[in-house]
Amino acid sequence: xxxxxxxxxxxxxxxxxxxxxxxxxxxxxxxxxxxxxxxxxxxxxxxxxxxxxxxxxxxxxxxxxxxxxxxxxxxxxxxxxxxxxxxxxxxxxxxxxxxxxxxxxxxxxxxxxxxxxxxxxxxxxxxxxxxxxxxxxxxxxxxxxxxxxxxxxxxxxxxxxxxxxxxxxxxxxxxxxxxxxxxxxxxxxxxxxxxxxxxxxxxxxxxxxxxxxxxxxxxxxxxxxxxxxxxxxxxxxxxxxxxxxxxxxxxxxxxxxxxxxxxxx
Numbered sequence: 186x187x188x189x190x191x192x193x194x195x196x197x198x199x200x201x202x203x204x205x206x207x208x209x210x211x212x213x214x215x216x217x218x219x220x221x222x223x224x225x226x227x228x229x230x231x232x233x234x235x236x237x238x239x240x241x242x243x244x245x246x247x248x249x250x251x252x253x254x255x256x257x258x259x260x261x262x263x264x265x266x267x268x269x270x271x272x273x274x275x276x277x278x279x280x281x282x283x284x285x286x287x288x289x290x291x292x293x294x295x296x297x298x299x300x301x302x303x304x305x306x307x308x309x310x311x312x313x314x315x316x317x318x319x320x321x322x323x324x325x326x327x328x329x330x331x332x333x334x335x336x337x338x339x340x341x342x343x344x345x346x347x348x349x350x351x352x353x354x355x356x357x358x359x360x361x362x363x364x365x366x367x368x369x370x371x372x373x374x375x376x377x378x379x380x381x382x383x384x385x386x387x388x389x390x391x392x393x394x395x396x397x398x399x400x401x402x403x404x405x406x407x408x409x410x411x412x413x414x415x416x417x418x419x420x421x422x423x424x425x426x427x428x429x430x431x432x433x434x435x436x437x438x439x440x441x442x443x444x445x446x447x448x449x450x
Contacts, residue, residue: 189239193288196232196281197434199225204427207274211423215366217270222277229281246298247283254279254301271422275305278430286434293437296444300433306440307429312420316351323350337382337411338371348386353417361416362402368394370417373404380407384415394419 186194203225207217233251237244258275261267278301285295285303295303327334327350334355335346353370361367372385405411432439 189236190288192232192235193286196229197286197289199229199232200278200281200430201427203277204274204423204430207270208421208424208427211270211421215419215421217273217423219273222273225277226273226280229277233280233283243284250283250299250301251279253299254283257302257305268422271426274423274426275301278304289434291433291435291437293439293442296438296441303433303438303441304426304429307433307438308422308426310440311425311428311432312422315418315420319354320351323354326355336413337408338384338415340381341384345384345386349384349415352386353415355413355415358402358405358412358414361414362398365394366419366421367416368392368397368419369401370415372401373407375407380404382408382411382414 203221207221210217210221233247237247255276258267258272258279261275262269262272282300284298285300297303323334332339335341338346349370356367361369370385371382373380374383375381405414
């Protein structure tokens, strides 16, 4: 094993270690200390600089991958599609493993070299498992509760109710208030028809939960103070990114590999 290969192994271990620490924190509190990223990023960058120094042919692809990872990370935060910790994880992955590691050959291989983007996309695919779980759980509730499932929201459009079935679930107001990772998926609006509840199926990452929750619970008094409301969970996205890293290192590029395979046919 030469020093360049050793540095790749160290980079892989570094990414697994820091993402595991971040994932545990994300799962327990939905927050990650900046100390994690301040340790992860600089060490990862030093290893990447060493690899490009020993093999200058990697310089252009490495620079493009790092730049693209940072650009995507800022874009996700700017458009409210990701929290700050998720974006920092992507940037650190870009600094540490900008290219698919050559020392590991997964079953399906890699379809393109920009490793952090493969991880990000695979992570989002993994997170869809939660939507499947919520849909199954909500269908069970719908069969049991029938019209009570959307009590107070009967006027909402069918497409909104369908999206609600895969992005949230109804629960007691008390549980929303006591569970740190739950957010209201409703809001109270007022117009010429008076005050009414409405589903809010689009949300922005990194909102102040306490502020949103306080405004929502206060506004419920205008519509009769219901005790059962629709909520959406704040997903521990770093857990899915960690899973995506493990899957990609062992199985390979599931998403882009499948796309390129389809294009060939």
